[in-house]
Amino acid sequence: MVSLSCEVNGNSTGWRLKRNTKTEKLSMSGVDSMSNNGSNYVINPIKSSDSGEYWCESESGEHSNTVNITVHGGHVILESPALPVTEGHSVTLRCRYKTTPSDLTADFYKDGSFIRTEITGNMTIPAVNKSDEGLYSCRHPGLGESPESWMSVTGPRSQYKHREEFRS
Structure with missing residues (x-):
């Protein structure tokens, strides 16, 4: 209040x-x-x-x-990767209500701009790229908006670098 x-x-x-x-x-x-x-x-x-x-x-x-x-700590939570996501991999962002495990119909935003509405509360990006990096949030019309969450995207690992890691 x-x-x-x-x-x-x-x-x-x-x-x-x-x-x-x-x-x-x-x-x-x-x-x-x-x-x-x-x-x-x-x-x-x-x-x-x-x-x-x-x-x-x-x-x-x-x-x-x-x-x-500024109001923080609402009941809507955006679950997003804590670690950087590698380009080309799939990622799913989940919008949920803090005290209820059920899915919500939610609007998803990136850098403050509307992306789309998902009735399951899950938004999947099938193959992320560097342009997908940014601040994401979700909003449920009756329950409020989640805090923004930063999603980092890294480039694909090269084969040479991958081989060096196995020699160590």
């Missing part, structure tokens, strides 16, 4: 909380997870998709300083 307040000299009249996230720029009124209790805005439950810039804006267009909020 996060609580935010829009007050100027103890007065909140005419001020409204605004936000700009990766996916939306909107006034906080009418957002399902946000409730307005007087001058306090409460985001409960808070999800990684709530990460973004928040500020207060008056009816006349004045605005406060921007506050950046």
Whole structure:
């Protein structure tokens, strides 16, 4: 839960909380997870998709300083290789809910750009290459977004180098 307040000299009249996230720029009124209790805005439950810039804006267009909020440790996890993947090999990224072993329908992203939706929660790259290297994340519409995970890709091992390793 996060609580935010829009007050100027103890007065909140005419001020409204605004936000700009990766996916939306909107006034906080009418957002399902946000409730307005007087001058306090409460985001409960808070999800990684709530990460973004928040500020207060008056009816006349004045605005406060921007506050950046980053939410980590959500319930959606992206399972990706911890070690570099060799070019030409297959790799599967798995998006799952932290407390449930079942698969999720998930949107997959690379470097912040949408790749595709997978109904099983598994995205397979049949033959990775260097251009597949980058930051990956996944998002489930109702459960939130995973933290980003870096996937490294290395070039194929040469036969000469492979033979030297056997002599050692």
